[in-house]
Amino acid sequence: MDMMRLRQSQVVPVVALDDPSDAVPLANALIDGGIEVIELTLRTPNALDVVRALKDADHDIMLGVGTVISTDQVERCAKIGVDFIVTPGTTPRLADAIEANRVPCVPGISTVGEAVAMIERGYETVKFFPAEAAGGVSTLKAIGGPLPQLSFMPTGGIGRDDVRRYLDLPSVVCVGGSWVADKDSLAKRDWAAITRNAKLATAL
Template sequence: MTNLLKKLEGINVVPVVTLDNAKDAVPLAIALQAGGINAIELTLRTEAALDGIRAIKDANLGILLGVGTVINKGHVKACAEIGVDFIVTPGTTPTLIKAIAEAGVPAIPGISTTGEAVAMIEAGYDFVKFFPAEANGGIKALRAIGGPLTQLKFMPTGGINQGLVRSYLDVSSVVTVGGSWVADKGNLADKNWDAITENAKIAQSL
């Protein structure tokens, strides 16, 4: 997990993207890289998701390829077969953690409470996703959960817009934040790669 954490250091925002068209995956990844972001989290929320993930993997762009909304053993197996760089769960059950361990896929497990955070420490994780961040109390809640658990680092995700990024990054336990605004639905639908590149530049400058 330490290796994954190091790879994400210096990336202010990991774009969280839901693709409706798999053909958009590679141009999207290229646009993000042009803006200085070398990581992406593609969510498993649409039928196009896995084909888009495979397309980025096959393109060999060097972008850190993450997959989000991983919620079952089938998802984990598919990600392992593709060879993604990491997976992200919105929440984490013992069954899901077991499947991840068996597959050997690097993961950022999702937590929303102190009890869940401790459970992830017990499972051997030192880097977790705090989700949904803003709806779950934001920075105040994140500090409260992380305060006694100094061994944990966080990737808060959920409701974090451009204006909130820096305040989250200023929390010492936060490595990076997840955000959908970098590659929003409007620009994706319009295939406005230049706008996405500009958003990536903005994210890296915050």
């Protein structure tokens, strides 16, 4: 996984998209705003078709797939050839499937025990989710304190005004957020608004 691109983007847009024809215009809008990474979540009926459309376009954006919760989804993402996947939480069965399919992953954790379990499996970067509901920056500091070898991508309830507090933590690689490609802008296909949000994100 290209961790440098994650660090450079700072904010990873977390997007639920259902129309495959919107995939490339959205990616273009983010790139124009300086963001080179996207996390397309599997929360809509046609989510995998959206992922496939962006992959088939051979776009420059780093393509991640989020809300991966089953072995079948892992296998499908691996076949499509996505750059990485993200899980909201990581069971042993799911972790086994990820390893078997050799797909780069940012596994989800919310406790110290879960974080240690991912270290045991060789992961260096994990997703802290749901970040704000799980205690935000203070909890992340507490989890990261005894685990200096681990880096985090906090996601969940993080608004634009919260981003800087997370990015100021040395252990944070980047922050996931849905506000960059917000629902209203997506519904209106207002790509210019999403580019403006992406520019705001990179300025943070």
